[in-house]
Amino acid sequence: MAKIVAGIGSSHVPSIGRAYDQQKQTDPAWQPLFDGYEPVKRWLAEEVKADVVILVYNDHGTEFFLDRYPSFALGVADSYRVADEGYGRRPLPDFPGAPEFSEHLANSLVADEFDLTLCQEMDLDHGFLTAMPLLWSHDDDSWPVQVVPLLVNVIQHPMPSGRRCYKLGQALRRAIESFPEDLRVAVVGTGGLSHQLNGERFGFINEDWDRQWLQDIRQQPEVLADLSHKEVMTAAGAEGGEVIMWLVMRGALSPQVREVHQFYYAPMTTGIGLLALEDDAG
Amino acid sequence: MSDNQDRWGIPGTYVFDLRLSRRGYAINKMCHSLRLAENRDLYLADEEAYMARFGLDDEQKQAVRERDWLRLTQLGGNLFFFLKLGATLGHGLYPIGAQMRGESYEDFMKTRNVPGAT
Numbered sequence: 094m095a096k097i098v099a100g101i102g103s104s105h106v107p108s109i110g111r112a113y114d115q116q117k118q119t120d121p122a123w124q125p126l127f128d129g130y131e132p133v134k135r136w137l138a139e140e141v142k143a144d145v146v147i148l149v150y151n152d153h154g155t156e157f158f159l160d161r162y163p164s165f166a167l168g169v170a171d172s173y174r175v176a177d178e179g180y181g182r183r184p185l186p187d188f189p190g191a192p193e194f195s196e197h198l199a200n201s202l203v204a205d206e207f208d209l210t211l212c213q214e215m216d217l218d219h220g221f222l223t224a225m226p227l228l229w230s231h232d233d234d235s236w237p238v239q240v241v242p243l244l245v246n247v248i249q250h251p252m253p254s255g256r257r258c259y260k261l262g263q264a265l266r267r268a269i270e271s272f273p274e275d276l277r278v279a280v281v282g283t284g285g286l287s288h289q290l291n292g293e294r295f296g297f298i299n300e301d302w303d304r305q306w307l308q309d310i311r312q313q314p315e316v317l318a319d320l321s322h323k324e325v326m327t328a329a330g331a332e333g334g335e336v337i338m339w340l341v342m343r344g345a346l347s348p349q350v351r352e353v354h355q356f357y358y359a360p361m362t363t364g365i366g367l368l369a370l371e372d373d374a375g
Numbered sequence: 376m377s378d379n380q381d382r383w384g385i386p387g388t389y390v391f392d393l394r395l396s397r398r399g400y401a402i403n404k405m406c407h408s409l410r411l412a413e414n415r416d417l418y419l420a421d422e423e424a425y426m427a428r429f430g431l432d433d434e435q436k437q438a439v440r441e442r443d444w445l446r447l448t449q450l451g452g453n454l455f456f457f458l459k460l461g462a463t464l465g466h467g468l469y470p471i472g473a474q475m476r477g478e479s480y481e482d483f484m485k486t487r488n489v490p491g492a493t
């Protein structure tokens with residue numbers, strides 16, 4: 094039987110990808126960030142040893158267009174390409190999919206009343222890419238894990254509620270645990286924390302709110318699931334509204350969880366948060 | 376252009392809802408096309424023809440010509456899409472943001488915790 098072996102929350106920010114590609118790991122402005130991810134990367138490699146990563150993300154006007162925008166979309170492909178976001182493709186290897194596992198997830202989630210768009214081709218932009226090389230080592234042409242991308246519409250309102258995302262996470266857990274093979278599955282929720290990239294309020298961040306989020310997502314996710322989009326966007330910035338994707342990850346974990354690691358850094362225009370959780374067996 | 380703020384009530388913010396998305400559809404469709412390198416070349420070769428091809432209205436064309444990112448936002452342009460126009464033109468996120476705030480890039484950077492992390 095497949096089981097969830099880690100739940101990770103992580104921001105996704107294009108400048109992190111640039112810093113990674115330009116090898117700024119020891120640049121004084123970037124070192125805190127890379128150092129902050131290192132303990133989780135080590136934990137994942139040495140203890141968690143996941144086979145598959147389900148990564149919850151959003152596309153940023155790259156692969157999905159507004160002509161027909163899915164509320165939720167699941168990758169069911171053999172592999173996924175690195176997208177071109179306007180600057181050329183990042184020098185990362187393409188990602189191996191987990192098509193049989195994806196197919197099982199699709200069957201289970203749709204039967205469980207989550208009617209997802211299913212994607213046999215899906216290029217991945219920074220929403221997906223940012224966290225991957227910070228959490229898993231890769232070489233020139235391969236990754237140590239297979240991936241299943243799960244997209245949420247957090248671009249165009251009306252978008253799913255936080256409560257809906259939390260319930261999707263709970264359904265995802267049922268789907269994972271009903272897969273007959275012994276797969277070790279990590280669930281990563283990406284996005285946030287506070288940031289605003291549009292209008293005169295560009296650059297707004299709220300570090301207190303972010304730190305509270307990192308605590309509450311572990312201790313009282315039900316409270317966060319009941320926040321309205323307007324409440325979240327007012328406190329965390331318009332683009333900060335995407336934090337609801339963390340609720341998918343949290344919904345997939347047990348009600349009680351153990352915190353493995355937490356990190357926060359707000360250098361420029363985004364409160365960058367990292368949280369590593371695991372089911373609390375006790 | 377405060378009808379968005381009337382709906383959402385968040386100052387200095389243009390929440391990208393379906394109404395704004397419909398208003399800006401042509402802009403965003405044009406910007407989305409710029410994820411392909413060959414389209415970026417076509418755009419740079421003839422901006423007016425490219426805008427006409429995607430059916431931008433006069434206000435939207437003018438905002439593009441002036442690189443007026445706030446106006447483009449008010450007319451329905453979504454930042455994630457028009458960053459691809461920015462990439463094509465060599466305008467990065469932070470100068471675009473500073474302009475939307477009504478600040479110089481230098482003044483904007485002074486408001487950041489770690490301005491080296493760009």
Ligand SMILES: [Fe+2]
Pocket residue numbers: 105151153220284285335
């Ligand atoms: Fe995002």
